[in-house]
Amino acid sequence: MDDIIIIGGGIVGLSTAYALTERFPHARLRVVEKEDQWAKHQTGNNSGVIHSGIYYKPGSLKARFAKAGSEQMKDFCAKYDINYESCGKVIVATKQTELPLLQNLFERGLANGLDIFMIDPEQLKVEEPYVQGLQAIKVPQAGIVDYKQVCETLVLLLKNQGIEMVLNTEINDIYEHEQSVEVIANDTIYKTSYVVNCGGLHSDRITKMTGLKPDLQIVPFRGEYYELKEKKHHLVKNLIYPVPNPDFPFLGVHFTRMVNGGVEAGPNALLSLKREGYRKTDFDLKDFTEVMFYGGFWRLAAKYWQEGARELWRSYNKKAFVKSLQELIPSIQEDDLESAPSGVRAQALQSNGKLVDDFFIVTGKRSIHVCNAPSPAATACFPIGREIAGRVPEIGT
Structure with a gap:
C-alpha cells in the first residue's frame, strides 16, 4: 500500500512529489501519468518563460508563488546545471490608450514586491532596438528556461529517492474511504492513504471521481x-510583451527568445x-x-x-x-x-x-486537487508543490 499517490506527471505533479519527499522522506510515494512520457502536455509545450508575477492580483497565490517560484526555479537550475537565463523583459505600450493600463500594471508590480522600472522610447530602443513604443516597463526578474529539462531532472531525483514513477497509467476511478483510498487505473487497483491530483487538462474530471463537485470546469x-x-532572430533580443487586456487572462501575442535558440x-x-x-x-x-x-x-x-x-x-x-x-x-x-x-x-x-483567475486547490476527505494551474504554474511549481505538501496530513493520521 502506498502512502501517497500523485496523479499527473507534468511539472506541477513532479514538483509536488519532490516537495512531498522533503516533508515525508520515508513515505511510499507513487507518481502516475497516463502518457508514455513525462511533461507531455502543458509543460512540454511551454515556451519556457520564467515569469516575475507582475500581472497578478497582489496577495493572490499567483502573485506570491510566481515571485517566489522565479527565484526558486533559478536556484534549482543553478544547482543542477540546467540551462536558464535571467534575461528580463519589456512590456510595451504602443497606443495612448494603453498608457493608463501600463501605469496600473507598474503599480501592481511594485505592490507585488518586484524591482521594476519605467523606460521611455529612447531607453526602450537600447533594450529592444526594433521595438516601437510610447513607454514600457522593464522587468529584470523575467527569464527563460527549458521546462522539459527541469522535469527530466525532477524525474531523476525522484527515482533516486526510490519513488515509484509509472507511465502509461490512466486513472479510471477513485474511491475514498475513512482510512484509505482506492485508485483504479488500467484495471489495476492501487491502495493508498492519500491522493494528490495534479491532472492538468483532466483535473476537474479526476476531482469529480472522488465525489467533490467544485463550481468549475476545465475549458x-x-x-x-x-x-x-x-x-x-536579431529583431528580438529577449522578451517583448504588449500591455494585456486586464479583463482577459491571456497576455496577448508577444515575442519570446527561447533558451535553446529560436524566437x-x-x-x-x-x-x-x-x-x-x-x-x-x-x-x-x-x-x-x-x-x-x-x-x-x-x-x-x-x-x-x-x-x-x-x-x-x-x-x-x-x-x-x-x-x-x-x-x-x-x-x-x-x-x-x-x-x-x-x-x-x-x-x-x-x-x-x-474565468478562475488564481490557482485553485480543493481538499477532499483523503485527497487534494489542483483544479486550476495554468500559467504561471511552471514558474510557480516549487511553491505550489510545497503548498500542497503542507496541506497533506501526517501520514497514518
Whole structure:
C-alpha cells in the first residue's frame, strides 16, 4: 500500500512529489501519468518563460508563488546545471490608450514586491532596438528556461529517492474511504492513504471521481505560435510583451527568445475542440459536448465574443496575426515567420462565466486537487508543490 499517490506527471505533479519527499522522506510515494512520457502536455509545450508575477492580483497565490517560484526555479537550475537565463523583459505600450493600463500594471508590480522600472522610447530602443513604443516597463526578474529539462531532472531525483514513477497509467476511478483510498487505473487497483491530483487538462474530471463537485470546469484554449526564421532572430533580443487586456487572462501575442535558440511569436487564444487538441483539426466528441453544454462557456462567450472573433480571425489569417506583431515590431513581415507547434492551456471556468483567475486547490476527505494551474504554474511549481505538501496530513493520521 502506498502512502501517497500523485496523479499527473507534468511539472506541477513532479514538483509536488519532490516537495512531498522533503516533508515525508520515508513515505511510499507513487507518481502516475497516463502518457508514455513525462511533461507531455502543458509543460512540454511551454515556451519556457520564467515569469516575475507582475500581472497578478497582489496577495493572490499567483502573485506570491510566481515571485517566489522565479527565484526558486533559478536556484534549482543553478544547482543542477540546467540551462536558464535571467534575461528580463519589456512590456510595451504602443497606443495612448494603453498608457493608463501600463501605469496600473507598474503599480501592481511594485505592490507585488518586484524591482521594476519605467523606460521611455529612447531607453526602450537600447533594450529592444526594433521595438516601437510610447513607454514600457522593464522587468529584470523575467527569464527563460527549458521546462522539459527541469522535469527530466525532477524525474531523476525522484527515482533516486526510490519513488515509484509509472507511465502509461490512466486513472479510471477513485474511491475514498475513512482510512484509505482506492485508485483504479488500467484495471489495476492501487491502495493508498492519500491522493494528490495534479491532472492538468483532466483535473476537474479526476476531482469529480472522488465525489467533490467544485463550481468549475476545465475549458481548453489552444495557443498557436509562429517562429521567427533564423535570419530574423536579431529583431528580438529577449522578451517583448504588449500591455494585456486586464479583463482577459491571456497576455496577448508577444515575442519570446527561447533558451535553446529560436524566437517564438504568439500565441493567440482559441477554444480547443479537444482537451489535448494541438491542431485545428483535432476533435473529441466528449470534450466538445462538455463545453457546448456548459452554461459557463456561453456566459463567457457572450461577454468576450468580440475578442474571440479577433482571435479566430488571426488563427486563419496570417496577415492579421502579423499585423498584431507589427504593433510591437513594425518591420516584421509575413515571410519572416514559419508555423510552430501549438500549446493547450487548461483554464478553469465557473458556471457564472467567470474565468478562475488564481490557482485553485480543493481538499477532499483523503485527497487534494489542483483544479486550476495554468500559467504561471511552471514558474510557480516549487511553491505550489510545497503548498500542497503542507496541506497533506501526517501520514497514518
